[in-house]
Amino acid sequence: MCSRKSIESSSGVFDFHQDMDACLAAFDRNCDGQLDYPEFKELTKALFRDSSGNSYEVEETISQNTFDIFDKNSDGQIDREEFSFCWHKWIKTIVKPMSALLIIDVQNDFICGTLDIRNCSAKQNGEDVIGPINDLLETVDFDAVFYSYDWHPEDHVSFIDNIHLRKVHESSPIKAEEAKVFDTVIFDGERPMSQRLWPRHCVQNTWGSELYKDLKVVKDAQKIYKGTNPEIDSYSAFWDNSKLTDTKMESQLKRRNITDVYVCGIAYDVCVGATALDAIQSGFRTILVDDCCRGVDVSDIERTKDNVVENYGVVVSSCQVADMVKGLDRRPELGYKLALNLKKSSTS
Numbered sequence: 001m002c003s004r005k006s007i008e009s010s011s012g013v014f015d016f017h018q019d020m021d022a023c024l025a026a027f028d029r030n031c032d033g034q035l036d037y038p039e040f041k042e043l044t045k046a047l048f049r050d051s052s053g054n055s056y057e058v059e060e061t062i063s064q065n066t067f068d069i070f071d072k073n074s075d076g077q078i079d080r081e082e083f084s085f086c087w088h089k090w091i092k093t094i095v096k097p098m099s100a101l102l103i104i105d106v107q108n109d110f111i112c113g114t115l116d117i118r119n120c121s122a123k124q125n126g127e128d129v130i131g132p133i134n135d136l137l138e139t140v141d142f143d144a145v146f147y148s149y150d151w152h153p154e155d156h157v158s159f160i161d162n163i164h165l166r167k168v169h170e171s172s173p174i175k176a177e178e179a180k181v182f183d184t185v186i187f188d189g190e191r192p193m194s195q196r197l198w199p200r201h202c203v204q205n206t207w208g209s210e211l212y213k214d215l216k217v218v219k220d221a222q223k224i225y226k227g228t229n230p231e232i233d234s235y236s237a238f239w240d241n242s243k244l245t246d247t248k249m250e251s252q253l254k255r256r257n258i259t260d261v262y263v264c265g266i267a268y269d270v271c272v273g274a275t276a277l278d279a280i281q282s283g284f285r286t287i288l289v290d291d292c293c294r295g296v297d298v299s300d301i302e303r304t305k306d307n308v309v310e311n312y313g314v315v316v317s318s319c320q321v322a323d324m325v326k327g328l329d330r331r332p333e334l335g336y337k338l339a340l341n342l343k344k345s346s347t348s
């Protein structure tokens, strides 16, 4: 006998905090104990909603691909066993994500020190990130907060005044004697390495490498130090630029069962962008908090956002974060990204 309950609860939205069988029954319109594609599409409509309850538009190919991922035996139906996987690994994460805020390099040198980004082409002011980041820390209940530090030794490869310490490769378009700040040279070595040259900045244990004084530092936060190897730069807070050594951030996030990472800080188009892309690659649902970032170059900032969006991350404003962390605002791109990750991990 059919035990289907109405999809519409009293508030007009299915409550995904009910159990798995209630959910399956609610969307199984023909009461055959499984979901066909149209039924699954109804489920995704109810799942991907903003905090006011309005459904997000989901592209047909994305809906169909997602259905195919959960219809593991490709018989056109998500049966109860397949739905169990979908429920536990996908829907539960979307409804109740575990969220971390990654605050990237909000340090003196980038705001008012030797690499003050006001002097870069975008003419942005790093201090502008402080207010919105502090608001996030005060109003959003993140499951973990990380602060990264650009943390260089004196002889770091990225400092223009250290250029004489290493040999520039013959293929470098810019020679050592003509190199200027922001130029990119190629250093000689086992593998020739491209390196953008920056003013000396964020030297370990100096004022320039301290977090900016007005940034709120929450207790139990994790600190991540990057760029500590003199021979290689590290834009991402996950890996150095050649992906030789990781900072242990990925394992720390995974140990806390984090599913979603919100990335903000300085510089948008350099360390924030590199961190966001590595987060996506490491399988986290990744959100750039646009108004909590300031960068170096306007077109590079736009490219950073495009890159994140193309990889099923999202770019949001800080006022949207609280509802996303609570699982009230549920984005289809992030849901699709999770489904793709599940497919990848079940085939590998």
Ligand SMILES: [Zn+2]
Residues within 6 Å of the ligand: 150, 151, 152, 158, 201, 202, 227
């Ligand atoms: Zn640096």
